[in-house]
Amino acid sequence: MCQPQKTVAEISFLLLKYLSKTSINDLGSWKKIFVILEKELGYQCIDFVQFSKFNYQICSNLSASRSYSKRQIGVINCLLENYKFEDSPGYFRKLDTPALSEFFDHCKADLLIIVPLFLRKNLEGALLIYSDKTPAKLQEEERVIFNFILSRLKDYFHSNNYKKLLQKRSECLSTIATDIQKRFELAAIASEILIYDWDLIEKKVIRFKRGNNKIWGYSSSKFNKGLFWNKLIHPEDFTKATTTLKLQLDNKTANAVTCRYRFKKLNGEYAFVQDKGYIIRDKEGIPIRIVGGVSDISDLVEKESELEVANERFSLAMKASNEMIYDWQVQKNEVTRSASFQKIYGKKNDQGSLDQWFCKIHENDRERIKTSFFEALENKKVQIWKQDYAFLINNEKIYVTDRCFILRFPSGKPKRIVGAVLDVTETKSMIEEIRTKNEILKDISWSQSHLVRAPIVRMQGILNSLDDPDLYFWKNDELFKIFKDSVMELDQEIRRMAQKMEDL
Structure with a gap:
């Protein structure tokens, strides 16, 4: 890279003289300073852009040479975040950095030198130096000049104007935080569950519920106290719940955790709850936050228990x-x-x-x-x-x-x-057997009413004839033979029915 037209001392004196005549908080003054640097050092463009850790630009660039779109700011911000500067400049060539090609084309440059500005070890911004010169490294004299400029920029950051910017940032973040809290509260109202935001780094938990209504008898001030929640988990469920949580947190690919446990209400009874959380991790996979919700599933558990009993009863009935x-x-x-x-x-x-x-x-x-x-x-x-x-x-x-x-x-x-x-094979066999026996019983019944009854009637007639003188024309031996035949017939029929009864 070519040596500056003026010496380092001359350029530094010129800048100091110019800064003494203008306000350090005047953005216009800074733009003129960068014009002087471009002219005296022979660079295509020198600029400064300020960033925050929330990935948006706090103020516009200070150069009069160019302005940046929101998309371009995002490209440079991504470059600042991913490159490890450590107080030393970064060098980016056009051929090696396709994402910055439009910057190079606009400035007719082939090289971008980024000189970082750290404030309390935080990267607050950077000098952007576009060049088409060689060599590709800043000369020691140029480093002195740029360090001088950066030192003055630090004063600018400490000025009242910067404090106002910080105040605006704080107010903006406060508004965002309030909006997020309201959204959590509305979600809690709509879902009728207890929503929580657990900061694993700070070890703080904020819980959101439906308005001022108490949940399980406790107020919001109770819920957000230290280890209050853990102390109310049923002892038999505590180990299982904490083990499940630890396993999911240690698994860098896991982004959710779900567990059930019993939670002690203010009246001493236990409610069955389901705790579902979404795990937020940093770039290294370390869990830093869990956002989730706790819902009362006591009715569901009771129904599941009833269903389990019914299923068991049904299963036992099916076995028999x-x-x-x-x-x-x-x-x-x-x-x-x-x-x-x-x-x-x-x-x-x-x-x-x-x-x-x-x-x-x-x-x-x-x-x-x-x-x-x-x-x-x-x-x-x-x-x-x-x-x-x-x-x-x-x-x-x-x-x-x-x-x-x-x-x-x-x-x-x-x-x-x-x-x-x-x-119904056995049942059908039994029915057939009953049907057969019914036929036998019908036959016996018919025999009793016909075959048995006939000889008895004849014997009754013989006995009646003995008392009737008009019917005494029958000879005794004839009556005796009829009576004997009837007795024999009755005996045979009784034996036959007895055999059928035995067959049943």
Whole structure:
């Protein structure tokens, strides 16, 4: 790079003389200073841009040569954040920095030298020096001049004008913080949950709830006190909750944590709560903040408990039952059957199609059942279907009762079918046995009313004839033979009925 036309002492004296005549807080004065530097040092453009850690420009650049758009400010700010300056200038060539190509083209430069300005170890801004000269390094004399300018800029930052800027920044941040707090409160009102913002670095927690309403009997002032929350977690749940939190925080890829625990209310009772948080991490993956919400799920846990008891009761009932539950997703044509399928039919849970089931129905019943079933599906008014049929298991015939409930779309088209198949083989055998015995009993009853009654009537007639003189024309031996035959006939019939009774 070419040597300056004036000596360092001459340029420094000129700048000092100019600054003594103007206010250090006058932006116009600084613009003239940079014009002098460009002229005396022979650079294409010299500028200064101030930034904050919140990624926006506090004031406009001080150079009269150019201005920066919001997008361009973002490009330079990104460069300042990602480059490790450590009080030394950074050198960026046009060919190596495509993002800055428009800056180089505008200034007709090939090199950008950034001289950082640190204030209390914070990067507050930088001198931007555009050049088309070689060598690419600042000369020692130029360093002295630029350090002089930076020292004066530090005075500018400490001036009343800068304090006003800081005050505006503080007011802006305060407004943003107030707005964020209101949004949290509105979210808490809308969702009826307790929202919290936990600063893991400062170890502070702010909780937002619905207005001035107390939650579980506690006021806001109680909620935001130190370890107040941890002390009210049920002892049996505390270890599990803290372990879950630690595992998620240690896992740098995790960005959420969820856990359930019991929380002690002011009246001494415990509420079941669900705690969901979103983990915010820095660039190294270290957790710095958690924003989340706590909701009361006591009613849900109670319903889940009731459901669990009901499911257990149903499961035990199914173990003692000969019923197999099935669920047919009509559109997918997939049938899922309960675990009792293996117990009843001697094979694992079958998740085949309905056609596979029809193939196992006995051929004498198959077409009848298919016709009846699909007619029920087509009839939009039918919700319950029931049929009895024979079913083949390992080539052995069993008898089942199949009944189901048909769930339909609003259009009436079948959506889902849930039903149960009951093995009634034993019941059917018992019915057949009862039917057989009923036939025997009918035969016995008929014999009693006809075959038994006939000889008894004859014997009664003989006895009655003995007392009637008009009927004494019968010989004794004839009466005796009739009586004897009747007794023998009655005896045989009684023996026959006794044998049938034994067969029952």
